[in-house]
Amino acid sequence: MSMRNLKVMMSYNGAAYHGFQRQSNANSIQQTVEEAIAVLTGTNTVINGCSRTDTGVHAREFCFNFKTDSRIPCDGFIKGMNTILPQDIAILSCEEVDDSFHARFDSKGKEYMYKINTAPCRDVFMQNLALHYPYRLDIDKMKSAARLMCGTHDFAAFCKAEAKEHLKDTVRTVYSIDIEQNGDYTDIIVRGNGFLHNMVRIIVGTLIYISEGKRTEQDIIRALETGDRKCAGKTVAPGGLYLNKVLY
Amino acid sequence: MSMRNLKVMMSYNGAAYHGFQRQSNANSIQQTVEEAIAVLTGTNTVINGCSRTDTGVHAREFCFNFKTDSRIPCDGFIKGMNTILPQDIAILSCEEVDDSFHARFDSKGKEYMYKINTAPCRDVFMQNLALHYPYRLDIDKMKSAARLMCGTHDFAAFCKAEAKEHLKDTVRTVYSIDIEQNGDYTDIIVRGNGFLHNMVRIIVGTLIYISEGKRTEQDIIRALETGDRKCAGKTVAPGGLYLNKVLY
Numbered sequence: 001m002s003m004r005n006l007k008v009m010m011s012y013n014g015a016a017y018h019g020f021q022r023q024s025n026a027n028s029i030q031q032t033v034e035e036a037i038a039v040l041t042g043t044n045t046v047i048n049g050c051s052r053t054d055t056g057v058h059a060r061e062f063c064f065n066f067k068t069d070s071r072i073p074c075d076g077f078i079k080g081m082n083t084i085l086p087q088d089i090a091i092l093s094c095e096e097v098d099d100s101f102h103a104r105f106d107s108k109g110k111e112y113m114y115k116i117n118t119a120p121c122r123d124v125f126m127q128n129l130a131l132h133y134p135y136r137l138d139i140d141k142m143k144s145a146a147r148l149m150c151g152t153h154d155f156a157a158f159c160k161a162e163a164k165e166h167l168k169d170t171v172r173t174v175y176s177i178d179i180e181q182n183g184d185y186t187d188i189i190v191r192g193n194g195f196l197h198n199m200v201r202i203i204v205g206t207l208i209y210i211s212e213g214k215r216t217e218q219d220i221i222r223a224l225e226t227g228d229r230k231c232a233g234k235t236v237a238p239g240g241l242y243l244n245k246v247l248y
Numbered sequence: 249m250s251m252r253n254l255k256v257m258m259s260y261n262g263a264a265y266h267g268f269q270r271q272s273n274a275n276s277i278q279q280t281v282e283e284a285i286a287v288l289t290g291t292n293t294v295i296n297g298c299s300r301t302d303t304g305v306h307a308r309e310f311c312f313n314f315k316t317d318s319r320i321p322c323d324g325f326i327k328g329m330n331t332i333l334p335q336d337i338a339i340l341s342c343e344e345v346d347d348s349f350h351a352r353f354d355s356k357g358k359e360y361m362y363k364i365n366t367a368p369c370r371d372v373f374m375q376n377l378a379l380h381y382p383y384r385l386d387i388d389k390m391k392s393a394a395r396l397m398c399g400t401h402d403f404a405a406f407c408k409a410e411a412k413e414h415l416k417d418t419v420r421t422v423y424s425i426d427i428e429q430n431g432d433y434t435d436i437i438v439r440g441n442g443f444l445h446n447m448v449r450i451i452v453g454t455l456i457y458i459s460e461g462k463r464t465e466q467d468i469i470r471a472l473e474t475g476d477r478k479c480a481g482k483t484v485a486p487g488g489l490y491l492n493k494v495l496y
Contacts, residue, residue: 013372087375124261127335129373
């Protein structure tokens with residue numbers, strides 16, 4: 001019998017994990033999920049994640065796939081996994097797909113969200129789930145600056161320095177940057193075909209610097225032209241970042 | 249110089265605490281707050297809480313007061329405390345009040361909220377913050393039954409058995425019970441002049457049993473008439489319960 005290829009969606013609260021990718025010396029989402037699959041199916045399995053996420057970053061709809069000999073039905077897989085997995089990881093859906101599907105290689109793009117709490121006081125129910133920034137944001141200035149980042153650009157200035165050295169190509173296409181206000185919360189939603197290491201967190205940090213007057217639209221144009229990291233803003237904390245969904 | 253009487257509002261995520269009240273052998277909100285005040289003012293202080301809350305129960309606006317010789321201004325108290333306190337407790341406001349004010353004795357009533365997630369899958373961002381009940385709730389039946397509980401009744405059937413033995417009087421007045429649906433979440437909001445131990449959690453458990461057909465409106469009438477705990481429903485988990493506010 002041929003191996004089945006299962007496409008799985010999950011959400012996770014990344015606060016307790018050192019990111020998605022398996023590491024030899026730290027707790028990861030990948031390892032936790034692979035161990036649960038091994039318990040359920042009786043076979044050691046490697047999953048293909050759609051993306052890496054950093055330490056402390058969350059996912060609302062993360063996609064992975066894996067090949068398995070197991071005949072367990074998809075709804076049984078969902079129920080079984082949600083029983084075995086810890087409460088901060090949840091399997092949302094599972095379907096059998098064509099053998100050729102690969103969660104990372106077939107991704108056409110991703111949507112990230114960065115959540116900012118602008119209330120004077122921290123929100124005790126959103127610990128590690130939002131950046132607490134207790135100041136007014138100049139949304140109009142941020143929206144105007146965000147437009148400059150949309151489109152196809154060399155985003156080298158919006159990439160973690162150590163990561164850049166290993167990359168041949170730092171050109172990416174940002175489809176859209178939306179800024180939505182909802183009470184004390186401001187969500188910055190970034191869609192694109194692919195993202196460099198820390199790219200969304202540096203985009204958000206740059207937009208906050210724009211709001212504060214620490215960077216200008218000219219700085220953004222210069223950052224995109226020269227790749228100079230100093231023209232962009234700081235890297236904001238990981239707890240506010242969510243991988244919202246993957247586009248196929 | 250006379251002692252100042254400070255009235256303080258705070259919110260806390262109760263997941264990591266054994267309730268509000270100080271205990272000799274367990275971590276409490278009261279002890280954590282009193283230790284922070286001692287660090288800030290240099291004096292050991294006892295605070296008067298508006299209420300006890302159980303292990304794992306949260307507060308959105310909890311009131312306490314305390315007497316102090318400290319001359320620290322109210323806004324300095326807020327900032328200082330929020331620096332010293334852990335991230336799951338936050339001071340929202342502080343004001344100097346009349347010497348006679350007491351957070352518990354002056355309370356005219358309280359508002360609690362119980363949060364239920366009815367989505368098929370657990371919400372990884374609401375761990376310990378809502379009851380996961382992945383079924384349909386019959387809101388009309390629940391609203392109708394809730395009306396029977398409003399008003400002044402003997403709520404002995406809605407009280408934890410061990411707590412009842414120490415009480416002279418189990419008559420309380422419930423001002424209102426509202427049931428609000430918002431997407432996957434159902435909030436049950438209960439207002440009253442005072443609450444017995446576990447009373448809100450048993451009211452919610454009874455309303456869920458009503459929805460499931462495990463209890464009828466006749467059972468509620470009998471519970472209020474006889475004080476028989478078995479006529480009411482189960483005690484739901486503490487993580488969904490929030491003390492919303494105290495009325496003065």
